[in-house]
Amino acid sequence: MTVQSFLQRGAKRASFEADKLQRTLKVQNTIGSLRTQIRGKVTHLGETALRLYRQGALVEEELKAIGQAIEALEAHIAEKETELAQIKAETFPEEEPLSAGQPGMGSRVCPNCGQAIPVEMRFCIHCGAPLPPSSEGQS
Numbered sequence: 001m002t003v004q005s006f007l008q009r010g011a012k013r014a015s016f017e018a019d020k021l022q023r024t025l026k027v028q029n030t031i032g033s034l035r036t037q038i039r040g041k042v043t044h045l046g047e048t049a050l051r052l053y054r055q056g057a058l059v060e061e062e063l064k065a066i067g068q069a070i071e072a073l074e075a076h077i078a079e080k081e082t083e084l085a086q087i088k089a090e091t092f093p094e095e096e097p098l099s100a101g102q103p104g105m106g107s108r109v110c111p112n113c114g115q116a117i118p119v120e121m122r123f124c125i126h127c128g129a130p131l132p133p134s135s136e137g138q139s
């Protein structure tokens, strides 16, 4: 086999494989499309059976059981939709106003009214009395 015929054969093989792949994808696509159509018909079949079930016209026990299962699922959805509405109605809790009365660091007592106030305040937040600079600031 010459180099040229070897290369020609390689090119033909590549062309053959590309064509094969293209035809494979096309047929697979058609099969997928047909399966989609079947799913659509199955859905339609189910919807028809469900309508008959709701009209009380469905006699097959097996199909009636599916109708009951669908109604149970619908009831579950209704519950979850109520839960969803409640969650959506929740609001972030408003912050409590800063309490100066909390014990611990950063508070002291107003010499005028005796209420606890943050240590950095220059005036009492309760009575408005001017406050001396805190001893913490002085040290």
Ligand SMILES: [Zn+2]
Binding pocket: 110, 111, 112, 113, 114, 115, 124, 125, 126, 127, 128, 129
């Ligand atoms: Zn005060």
